[in-house]
Amino acid sequence: MEIKKGTGDVRTALFGGTGEVQVWNLMTERAEPFTAVLSCELAPGGSVGPHVQEHYPEIVVGLEGDGQATVNGAPRNLAAGDVVYLALGAVLALENRSTDTPLRYLIIKARP
Secondary structure, eight states, rough: OOOOOSSSSEEEEEEGSSEEEEEEEESOOOOOTTEEEEEEEEOOOOEEEEEEESSSSSEEEEESSEEEETTTEEEEEEEEOEEEEEEEEEEEEEEESSSSSSSSEEEEEOOO
């Protein structure tokens, strides 16, 4: 399942990770309490470094691939259908465990 619009924004070594993440902002109008819906594609073997959820709680929804989300040091699977909740202050890191296919996921942010 691919959810994309346009070419997306390519981010390299996000939060000190490795590889590229392509990000598409799917929100085209206000939809309170949601502040962002992002479709993301993490390159094979890539990672997103640890970072704190400073402004909004969020959920990460796995769409395709074989990934791992580490929340506050605890590893969780991130594959199709997996949902990971991140409270304000939580620390998240992501890893694409596949060396040949991208990890696709949604990030949904909402006001507390």
